[in-house]
Amino acid sequence: MLILIFQNKKLAIIVVLFSSLSPCISSSCNLSLYKPAMEEEEEPVTPVGRFFVQEEINQVINCIIGLKNPINIESIKADIRNSIMIQHPRFQSVLVRNKNGREYWKRTQNVNLDNHIFLIQDVNDICTDDDDDEIVNKYVADLTVSSPLSVDKPLWELHILKDQNVLVWRIHHALGDGVSLMSLILAVCRKVDEPDQLPTIPKPVIKNNRSSRENIWELIMRIWLSFVYTMELFLRCLCSKRDAKTKISGGSGVEFWPRKLATAKFKLDDMKSVKNTVPNATINDVLFGVISAGLSRYLDYHEPSNSKSPKGLRITGLGMVNLRKQLGLQDMSELVKSKSVSSWWGNKFGFILLPVYHHKNVDDDPLQHVKKAKDMLDKKKLSLEAHIAYAIGNFVMSFLGPKVAMWINNRVVCSTSFTISNVVGPQEEIMFGGNPITLFRVTSTSLSHALTMHMVSYSGKAEMQILVAKDIIPDPQFLAKCFEDALLEMKDVS
Numbered sequence: 001m002l003i004l005i006f007q008n009k010k011l012a013i014i015v016v017l018f019s020s021l022s023p024c025i026s027s028s029c030n031l032s033l034y035k036p037a038m039e040e041e042e043e044p045v046t047p048v049g050r051f052f053v054q055e056e057i058n059q060v061i062n063c064i065i066g067l068k069n070p071i072n073i074e075s076i077k078a079d080i081r082n083s084i085m086i087q088h089p090r091f092q093s094v095l096v097r098n099k100n101g102r103e104y105w106k107r108t109q110n111v112n113l114d115n116h117i118f119l120i121q122d123v124n125d126i127c128t129d130d131d132d133d134e135i136v137n138k139y140v141a142d143l144t145v146s147s148p149l150s151v152d153k154p155l156w157e158l159h160i161l162k163d164q165n166v167l168v169w170r171i172h173h174a175l176g177d178g179v180s181l182m183s184l185i186l187a188v189c190r191k192v193d194e195p196d197q198l199p200t201i202p203k204p205v206i207k208n209n210r211s212s213r214e215n216i217w218e219l220i221m222r223i224w225l226s227f228v229y230t231m232e233l234f235l236r237c238l239c240s241k242r243d244a245k246t247k248i249s250g251g252s253g254v255e256f257w258p259r260k261l262a263t264a265k266f267k268l269d270d271m272k273s274v275k276n277t278v279p280n281a282t283i284n285d286v287l288f289g290v291i292s293a294g295l296s297r298y299l300d301y302h303e304p305s306n307s308k309s310p311k312g313l314r315i316t317g318l319g320m321v322n323l324r325k326q327l328g329l330q331d332m333s334e335l336v337k338s339k340s341v342s343s344w345w346g347n348k349f350g351f352i353l354l355p356v357y358h359h360k361n362v363d364d365d366p367l368q369h370v371k372k373a374k375d376m377l378d379k380k381k382l383s384l385e386a387h388i389a390y391a392i393g394n395f396v397m398s399f400l401g402p403k404v405a406m407w408i409n410n411r412v413v414c415s416t417s418f419t420i421s422n423v424v425g426p427q428e429e430i431m432f433g434g435n436p437i438t439l440f441r442v443t444s445t446s447l448s449h450a451l452t453m454h455m456v457s458y459s460g461k462a463e464m465q466i467l468v469a470k471d472i473i474p475d476p477q478f479l480a481k482c483f484e485d486a487l488l489e490m491k492d493v494s
Contacts, residue, residue, distance in 0.1 A: 053063075065167040067438065076117070077113050093106055130446055173260065177322075179346075182201075202424065226388065247303070254469050264479075264481075271283055271286045285373050285377055287455065289373040293373070313358040366489045418453065419447055423457075427460070442456050450469040
């Protein structure tokens with residue numbers, strides 16, 4: 001799960017009440033093989049962090065960074081050793097548990113980079129494809145189901161695929177979400193055109209020219225929509241309300257099935273062209289319109305001609321939503337000075353239910369997919385669905401424990417069909433250790449969904465990693481093409 005669909009601006013009182021209920025937990029014994037830093041206090045893992053380290057989910061973010069020039073291993077190590085990243089408390093801490101199973105972060109005296117950086121030299125023997133993209137995707141797909149991070153050291157690794165000029169950062173989701181980790185990775189990068197300058201991420205322009213009457217009406221709609229969407233979420237958990245079975249449906253246990261990974265490649269200019277055609281649309285509206293059109297096209301292709309699937313079949317996704325008030329890069333120099341980083345670092349996201357309606361062979365007006373997506377997302381933005389989901393998750397982990405949280409998570413995931421997230425990256429070209437970055441992609445550990453999609457924008461491009469259970473969706477490259485063709489058709493009529 002990585003993050004940034006949109007951002008709500010107000011919180012309901014119930015969210016504040018739930019969020020304030022996280023208990024204060026005492027320190028515990030150290031079960032790690034790392035030697036702890038002297039006199040360093042243990043810091044409790046946040047409820048969301050505790051959720052991600054449970055054996056049943058154990059989420060790891062895999063960030064793929066392609067470099068322009070050949071990789072120098074020693075130079076990479078030196079850059080990391082001297083970077084602000086290695087000063088980050090989370091990257092210096094091991095996960096420890098007490099006899100009651102409570103998780104804490106424990107600072108170490110030092111981090112041995114040789115235990116975290118791995119040179120992968122035999123990937124060409126495992127993957128015989130000539131295309132570097134396919135080789136990297138196959139390698140990462142295997143990582144998503146078979147390679148958890150060791151708890152005997154800080155929960156991050158760097159895999160270097162030297163022949164492909166690719167770095168694969170593996171960072172446990174308990175350390176942070178997509179926005180946090182994007183901030184940290186970019187803090188060790190610099191602009192290509194201005195080597196002394198940090199990368200920047202664009203911030204949205206917020207305008208509020210509404211009248212008092214319009215504000216009152218917005219508040220009423222916010223309360224109503226929040227109630228409706230929260231009730232739908234409860235129905236998913238308690239009453240077995242679930243999507244109908246389709247070609248992309250997963251289910252309990254699918255997270256352990258072998259995976260395939262494909263990449264859908266978009267031009268941001270194409271997405272902006274479509275956005276400008278639909279009044280007041282956003283890039284996220286266009287993205288979800290592309291998802292809607294692409295999934296409909298894929299299901300049409302795989303559906304038997306004599307099939308009698310119901311008209312307007314609903315397919316529901318889980319969208320990850322950043323809940324921070326301030327978008328853009330966080331100040332890493334201030335972060336590493338802070339004794340406790342839980343208040344503003346880590347995982348600050350909720351999720352929303354995103355419905356797609358499959359209408360067979362509806363391609364007369366491709367922009368209808370964007371218009372319908374905008375109408376749905378506008379209502380989701382107005383509600384507090386993501387905030388309430390985040391608060392409920394905190395409450396359940398804090399007071400009811402991980403078993404109940406896992407049960408609720410499984411009910412929601414297994415009643416829906418896919419996961420999607422979108423993280424905004426830098427617009428300009430950047431470099432790591434003086435080596436220009438050519439691509440920036442992200443995926444995560446497998447879920448019970450058969451289809452997981454993570455998009456990251458970078459330097460005029462937007463690339464979406466499509467992770468699938470290959471026994472359910474054997475042709476993710478074709479699905480990627482369905483998405484790419486959907487955007488091009490929208491652009492042609494815009």
